[in-house]
Amino acid sequence: MTTMHGNVLPKERKNWVWLVxxxxxxxxxxFSGVFVLHLAILTCLNVLxxxxxSIIGRCGQRSFGHAAFAAIGAYVSVxxxxxxxxxxxxxxxTGMLFSALVSFMLGWVILRLKGVYFVLVTFSFGELTRxxxxxxxxITGGANGIANxxxxxxxxxxxxxxxxxxxxxxAVALLSIWLMKKLFSSHFGHAIDAVSDNPALAExxxxxxxxxxLVAFVLGSSLAGLGGVLLARYIGYISPESFxxxxxxxxxxxxxxxxxxSIWGPLVGAVVLTPLPELFRGAVQTQNIFYGVALIxxxxxxxxxxVSLMTWLKxxxxxxx
Amino acid sequence: MDWSVLxxxxxxxxxxxxxxxxxxxxxxxxxxxxxxxxxxxxxxFYMLGAVTVYFFTGVFHLPFLVSVALxxxxxIALGALLxxxxxxxxxxxxxNGMIVTVGLAMILQNVALxxxxxxxxxxxxVAEGTLQLGxxxxxxxxxxxxxxxxxxxxxxxxxxxxSRPGRALRAVVEDFEIAxxxxxxxxxxxxxxxxxxxxxxxxxxxxxxxxxxxxPFVGAAPLLKAxxxxxxxxxxxxxxxxxxxxxxxxxxxxxxxxxxxxxxxMFIFAAVMAMLVLRPKGLLGKGDA
Amino acid sequence: xxxxxxxxxGLSKNFGGLAALHDxxxxxxxxxxxxxxxxxxxxxxxxxxxxxxxxxxxxxxxTFAGKDIAGGPPSKVxxxxxxxxxxxxxxxxxxxxxxxxxxxxxxxxxxxxVAKIAGRTTHMVAPAEVEAEIDNILQMVDLQNWxxxxxGSLAYGLQKKLGIAVALAARPTILxxxxxxxxxxxxxxxxxxKLLRQLQQQGLTLLLVEHHMALVMELCERIxxxxxxxxxxxxxxxxxxxxxxxxxxxxxxxxxxxA
Numbered sequence: 118m119t120t121m122h123g124n125v126l127p128k129e130r131k132n133w134v135w136l137v138x139x140x141x142x143x144x145x146x147x148f149s150g151v152f153v154l155h156l157a158i159l160t161c162l163n164v165l166x167x168x169x170x171s172i173i174g175r176c177g178q179r180s181f182g183h184a185a186f187a188a189i190g191a192y193v194s195v196x197x198x199x200x201x202x203x204x205x206x207x208x209x210x211t212g213m214l215f216s217a218l219v220s221f222m223l224g225w226v227i228l229r230l231k232g233v234y235f236v237l238v239t240f241s242f243g244e245l246t247r248x249x250x251x252x253x254x255x256i257t258g259g260a261n262g263i264a265n266x267x268x269x270x271x272x273x274x275x276x277x278x279x280x281x282x283x284x285x286x287x288a289v290a291l292l293s294i295w296l297m298k299k300l301f302s303s304h305f306g307h308a309i310d311a312v313s314d315n316p317a318l319a320e321x322x323x324x325x326x327x328x329x330x331l332v333a334f335v336l337g338s339s340l341a342g343l344g345g346v347l348l349a350r351y352i353g354y355i356s357p358e359s360f361x362x363x364x365x366x367x368x369x370x371x372x373x374x375x376x377x378x379s380i381w382g383p384l385v386g387a388v389v390l391t392p393l394p395e396l397f398r399g400a401v402q403t404q405n406i407f408y409g410v411a412l413i414x415x416x417x418x419x420x421x422x423x424v425s426l427m428t429w430l431k432x433x434x435x436x437x438x
Numbered sequence: 439m440d441w442s443v444l445x446x447x448x449x450x451x452x453x454x455x456x457x458x459x460x461x462x463x464x465x466x467x468x469x470x471x472x473x474x475x476x477x478x479x480x481x482x483f484y485m486l487g488a489v490t491v492y493f494f495t496g497v498f499h500l501p502f503l504v505s506v507a508l509x510x511x512x513x514i515a516l517g518a519l520l521x522x523x524x525x526x527x528x529x530x531x532x533x534n535g536m537i538v539t540v541g542l543a544m545i546l547q548n549v550a551l552x553x554x555x556x557x558x559x560x561x562x563x564v565a566e567g568t569l570q571l572g573x574x575x576x577x578x579x580x581x582x583x584x585x586x587x588x589x590x591x592x593x594x595x596x597x598x599x600x601s602r603p604g605r606a607l608r609a610v611v612e613d614f615e616i617a618x619x620x621x622x623x624x625x626x627x628x629x630x631x632x633x634x635x636x637x638x639x640x641x642x643x644x645x646x647x648x649x650x651x652x653x654p655f656v657g658a659a660p661l662l663k664a665x666x667x668x669x670x671x672x673x674x675x676x677x678x679x680x681x682x683x684x685x686x687x688x689x690x691x692x693x694x695x696x697x698x699x700x701x702x703x704m705f706i707f708a709a710v711m712a713m714l715v716l717r718p719k720g721l722l723g724k725g726d727a
Numbered sequence: 728x729x730x731x732x733x734x735x736x737g738l739s740k741n742f743g744g745l746a747a748l749h750d751x752x753x754x755x756x757x758x759x760x761x762x763x764x765x766x767x768x769x770x771x772x773x774x775x776x777x778x779x780x781x782x783x784x785x786x787x788x789x790t791f792a793g794k795d796i797a798g799g800p801p802s803k804v805x806x807x808x809x810x811x812x813x814x815x816x817x818x819x820x821x822x823x824x825x826x827x828x829x830x831x832x833x834x835x836x837x838x839x840x841v842a843k844i845a846g847r848t849t850h851m852v853a854p855a856e857v858e859a860e861i862d863n864i865l866q867m868v869d870l871q872n873w874x875x876x877x878x879g880s881l882a883y884g885l886q887k888k889l890g891i892a893v894a895l896a897a898r899p900t901i902l903x904x905x906x907x908x909x910x911x912x913x914x915x916x917x918x919x920x921k922l923l924r925q926l927q928q929q930g931l932t933l934l935l936v937e938h939h940m941a942l943v944m945e946l947c948e949r950i951x952x953x954x955x956x957x958x959x960x961x962x963x964x965x966x967x968x969x970x971x972x973x974x975x976x977x978x979x980x981x982x983x984x985x986a
Contacts (some may be wrong), residue, residue, distance in 0.1 A: 131628075150473065150650045175669040179533055179537075225715075226715050227711075227715060230714065230715070232532055233474070233476045233532050233536060234532055234714055234718050236476065236536065237535075237669060237710075237714055238711055238714045238715065241665070241666070241707045241710045241714070242707075242711060244662065244707050245707040245708060247710065248700055248703050248704045248707065249704060251700055252700045252701060253551065260606060288529065325458040366540055369537065369540070369674060370540075373533070373537055378573075382608030401548075402549075402551045402552045403552075405544050405545075405547070406544065406545050406548045406549065408541070408544055409540075409541035409542065409543070409545035409548070410541065410545060411461065412537060412538065412539075412540065412541030412544070413524060413538050413541040413542065413545075416528070416534050416537060416538050416541075417524075417527055417538075420534065
C-alpha cells in the first residue's frame with residue numbers, strides 16, 4: 118500500500134457500479150421537470166460550497182461564517198457587472214478573488230485561534246458582513262437587495278434556462294470534487310492532516326502550520342465565493358438574508374451529516390439535505406426538527422457521518438461473504 | 439429637547455436592558471465555564487421562558503411572580519435533564535458538543551412554532567399605572583420587572599457565594615482541573631451548571647415577556663447579545679459577564695440617541711472580533727484560546 | 728579539521744522574572760556527538776526549544792552553517808538542516824509508520840504550497856522514489872517490519888525510534904535529540920547507541936540531552952554541563968567525570984547508575 122494515495126484510515130473505493138449510478142442520478146434532472154432541475158442546481162452549488170467548508174474543516178477548524186464569503190463573491194460580482202458594466206465572466210472571477218482576498222486577511226489574524234474561539238470569530242464575521250451589506254444600502258440596496266441580476270454568460274453562451282444552468286452547476290460541482298480528490302492525495306493534503314493531527318510535530322518537521330492553514334482557509338472560502346457568484350446568476354436576486362447565519366449553519370449541517378472526515382461527505386450531505394424540504398412539503402417546522410434530531414443522532418452515533426454508514430455496510434457485506 | 443430627561447430615560451432603559459443582558463450572559467458563561475461549551479441553544483431557552491410564562495399567566499391565570507418562579511425551576515430541571523440525556527457524551531468534545539446545541543436549538547424553536555405558531559403574542563399586563571420621578575415616567579410593569587430581576591440576582595449571588603453547591607460551581611467555572619482534584623463530581627456539576635445556566639436564560643425571557651412580545655423567534659437576538667457580552671467580559675468569568683452586560687445595555691441605550699442601530703451593531707461585532715483576536719480571555723475572563 | 732556547524736553565543740532566555748538560560752555558549756563541530764547534561768530544571772530543553780526556533784532567545788546568537796537562525800520559526804530552521812526530537816513520544820498515532828515518515832518529508836520534497844498542491848517535488852518526482860526514500864529511512868532505524876502499523880499501537884521504545892525516523896526524514900545535517908533514552912530498557916538503550924553511532928558514521932552531527940549517564944559517557948565526544956541555566960563545565964567525558972563542580976552539582980559519587 119503506498120502512502121501517497123492513502124493512509125490507515127479506511128478509504129472508500131469507487132467501483133463501476135457506483136459510477137454508473139452517479140452518472141444516472143446526475144443526468145436524470147435533464148429528463149425531469151423544472152422543479153427537479155431547480156433542486157439539482159441548488160444541490161450542485163451546495164456541493165461546491167460545502168467542499169470549501171470541508172477543506173477548512175480538515176485543518177480542524179469549523180467556520181460558522183462560511184456564508185459570508187459566498188455573500189462577498191455574490192455581491193462583488195453582481196455590483197461589478199451592473200454598476201461598472203464589467204463582463205460577466207470577469208466580474209464572477211473577480212468576485213471569487215475578493216472572497217480569497219478577504220479570507221486571506223481575516224485568516225492571517227484569526228487562524229491561530231482554536232476550536233470554539235475560531236467558531237465565535239467566524240460567526241461574528243458572518244454577522245458583521247450581513248450588517249455591513251444591510252447598512253451600505255446606497256451600494257448594496259440594503260434589505261431590498263439587488264434584483265434583475267443577469268444570467269451567467271461565458272463567451273457569449275448565455276445560461277438563461279434551467280437545463281443550461283444545470284449543466285454549468287454540475288460541471289462546477291464535479292470540478293470541485295475532482296479538486297478535493299487531487300488536493301487530499303497531494304503532498305498538501307497530507308500536510309493538512311499532519312497539521313491537524315499534531316501541529317507541534319508538523320512544525321518541527323518543517324511544515325509551517327500557519328501557512329498551511331491559511332492556504333486551506335483561502336481555498337475553502339474561495340469555493341464559497343464561487344458558489345455565491347453562481348447562486349446570484351441563477352436566482353437573479355441577492356439580499357443580505359440569502360447569506361445569513363442560517364445559511365452558514367445549513368452548510369455546517371450538511372458537512373457534519375454528510376461526513377466530516379471524508380471527501381465524499383459534502384456530496385452526500387448536500388444531496389441528502391438540499392431536496393429534503395420537498396419531502397416535508399411545506400411542514401417547515403417538522404423538517405427543521407428533523408434536521409436538529411438528525412444532527413444530534415449523527416454526532417452521537419455516527420460521527421463519521423452518512424458516508425461512514427456506507428463503509429460500514431460494505432464491511433458488513435464482506436463479513437457475510 | 440430636555441437632554442437631562444432623555445439621558446435619565448436612556449439610563450433607565452439601559453439598565454433594564456442591561457439586566458436582561460446580564461442574566462443571559464451570566465447563564466451563558468456558567469455553561470461555558472462548566473462545560474467549555476458554546477451553547478447555541480441559549481437563546482431558545484430565553485424563548486421558552488417567555489412562552490411558558492405567557493401560558494402560566496395568560497392561560498392558567500397564575501400570578502406573575504408564581505409563573506416566573508415555576509418557569510425558573512422548570513427550566514433548571516429541563517436543562518439538567520437535557521444535559522444528562524443529550525450532551526453527556528460531548529462533555530470532552532467542545533466542537534461537536536456545540537454543533538449538538540445547534541441541533542437542540544432547531545428542535546426547541548420548531549417545537550415552539552408548532553405549538554404556538556409564528557405570530558407574536560402579548561402578555562397581560564403585570565401591573566397598571568406608572569411611576570413618576572420628577573420629569574421621568576416609568577411604567578409600573580417595568581418597575582416590577584426590574585425588582586424581580588434584582589431579586590433573582592440577589593438570590594444567585596447568595597447561592598454562588600454562600601452555599602456549598604454554589605461555591606463548588608464557581609470553583610468549577612474558575613478552574614476545572616483544580617476543582618476536579620478537590621473531588622467535585624462532574625456527574626452533579628455538569629447538569630447543575632447547564633440547568634442553572636439555561637434557567638437564567640429562561641428567567642430573562644420570562645421577566646422580559648411583559649415588556650417585549652412573545653413568539654418563537656424572540657430567542658435569536660438575546661443569543662447574539664449573550665455571545666457579545668460574554669466575549670467582551672470574558673468567557674468563563676461571572677463578574678465579567680455581569681459587568682459587561684450592564685455596560686453593553688447602557689452603551690446601546692446611549693448610542694441609540696446618536697446613531698442608528700445597524701451602525702452600532704456593526705461596531706459591536708467588530709469589537710467582539712477584535713477582542714477575540716487580541717485578548718480572547720476578554721476583559722476579566724480565564725480559559726485558554 | 729572539522730568546522731563548526733552550530734555555534735551558540737551568550738544565549739539567554741527569561742520567562743517573566745525567571746532566567747531559564749543565562750549566557751550559555753558552546754559549539755558543535757561537524758560530525759561530532761555532543762552531550763548536554765545537567766539536573767532537572769537546568770534549562771536543557773529550553774536550550775533545545777530556543778535553538779530549534781520554537782521560542783525566541785531573550786539574548787544571544789545562534790549560528791547554524793553560517794546563518795543566524797535565532798527566532799525561528801521552526802519550519803525555517805528545519806529547512807536549513809537542523810531537526811529535533813521531543814522528550815515525549817511525538818508521532819502521528821492514528822496513521823501508519825510509513826505515513827509518519829512521509830509527513831516528515833513533505834517540507835523537504837515540496838517546499839512551497841504550490842508544489843505541495845501540484846504534486847511537483849524538488850528532489851523526487853515519482854511516487855516510487857518517495858516510497859523508496861521512506862523505506863530507506865525505516866531501514867536506518869530498523870522499523871521496516873512495522874511499516875503499515877498504526878504508530879499509536881507501537882511499543883514505547885519503537886515509538887521513540889519512529890520519532891527519530893520522522894526527524895531524519897527531513898535529512899538534516901544536525902539532529903537534536905531530547906532524552907532519546909528516557910523510558911528505554913537496557914537492550915533498547917544499546918540499540919539506540921548503535922543507531923546513533925551509525926548515524927554519525929553516515930555523516931550526521933548529533934547533539935543530545937540525556938540523563939542516562941552511561942550512554943552519554945560512552946557515546947559523546949564532548950559534553951556540556953548546564954546547572955540552573957548556566958554552563959558550568961565543558962570537556963571530554965573523562966574531564967567531566969573528574970570535574971569537582973560537576974560532581975557536586977549533578978553526578979554525585981563517581982559510582983553512579985543511570986537515571
